[in-house]
Amino acid sequence: MMPLPAAEIRRAVRIGLHEDLGDGDVTTSALFSKRVPAHASIVAQHSLIVAGLSAAVQTFLAVDPALTLTVLRHDGEPAEDGEVILTIEGDGRSILQAERVALNFLQHLSGIATLTHRFCQAVKDYPVIILDTRKTLPGWRSLQKWAVALGGGTNHRYSLGDGVLIKDNHLALLQGGKTSVRRACQLAHRKAPQAMSLIVEVETLAEVRHALAGNADVILLDNMTPAMVRQAVKLIGHRALVEVSGGITLQNIRAMAAAGPDRISIGALTHSAPAADLSLVLTPLPPARRRRA
Template identity: 45%
Template sequence: MTHFTDESQKAIAELARQDAARALQEDVGNGDLTAGLIDPVRRARALILARESAVLCGAPWLEEAVHQLDPQARITWLVAEGQRCVADQVVAEIEGQARALLTAERTALNYLQLLSGVATTTAMYVDAVKGTRARIVDTRKTLPGLRLAQKYAVRTGGGTNHRIGLYDAVLIKENHIAAAGGVAPVLQAAAQLMREGAAQAAFVEIEVETLVQLDEALQAGATMVLLDNMDIPGLNEAVRLNAGRAILEISGGVTLKSLRALAETGVDRISIGALTKDVKAIDFSMRFQEL
């Protein structure tokens, strides 16, 4: 599991608060008609069960979904964030107002299922490249409105975040190269942008499709290069040609089956859209017990 700083934990808590508020409004609207059948003073205990093995992720979101409806509810985690759980394991116990728990149930489980799915998938890819220098990196292929939550889940699963959006880094792709008139001119423009301080970019990266383009990018001073859809022989040659000058990243058509061979070429990063795009939610359920 990735360890988060106190500052990032505060940001995560605020993100979870905002996400949960939006999701509860979407689900509850003017009121939960079915939960209204329950005596308002009745209390309940609920167990959160994992129905399959997973890396647990999404605790801050589940807690917010419950506490925004019952601030006094008590939540006890039996499996910590980022730890693995197994099928039929109780991962949390909740005690609070029965109405609130019933209303919060779907929103809380939706976040836990989605984010645990991302973290679990990421952990599988991270495990597959152990012993190599390659790091597993996410992309911007996220569910609209949930990008930051999904990128948090990638980190919880042991992966690395790429740029958050269009505003925090420069990633020069094929159409940018064409529009700027070539590899060298677009890198010159990026260097000028950075010198002028007009944008606070975390990095400048350029995507290339051929070894000729890679050589041109390196000659123009590129320090981070994305190798798009290259085969294994091409990647081996790219690593040799690069000779450690730039950070090399692979993208395009990466699968769990092909991952190890790609990592063993010696590249530094492998970005995978499937971490956040093709999400298989983890099955969790909530079961009530009488107090």
């Protein structure tokens, strides 16, 4: 699991607040000229895996360090419908100014963690791991991959420098497509860093044979049916790890897992996860509590 990307969270919070608050909050400034003591709760509107709470906390404190925050659910923990995950007390103007950015972090990242958890639960009976991909929002990769890990998934390559992965367009570019999968593997073994695993993407059983002949460490079966995956797994016979990818959904992932791969990579974890539904409920503090606040 990726560690908490603290530096990336600070950077993202800074950028998010600059986008949303860089020109001030004209509505709040027009309505409230003085401090308004208030209490807020962030509430889950359905069952979810919490992710992005660290970023939300930093957002509120970046706007107003005097705010008092109480964390009730931590990153990576489940929250049920109606459950409060964070409370905030202090100047209501500050809470309003941080609200949208804080919720954006929570909703997007909790959505990724929750979807990842659903995929992991769907194949929990099989010895297969769920991987993410590089299909991430520019500038958000660390945060999105962190959310995948919080949901129980495993991080694949973080960048192009993290491993050798020969894909169809690499083959198309090599000598106008005349280089075989086997030849591409041999070139990569010769010139790439020796410590790195060699992954090669294939689409047919014939290409599986070429990948085996090229001593690929991982053979990535792209857009194959479960029946084809089963044939490929039998052909490979533990001579390489087997990964499947392409068109993986919650409806077909169990069939894919049952076909026997070692891992399943899913771009949808980061590029198509629906936002989690969380809301911030804000109320002014009663006079008695205002005096104590």
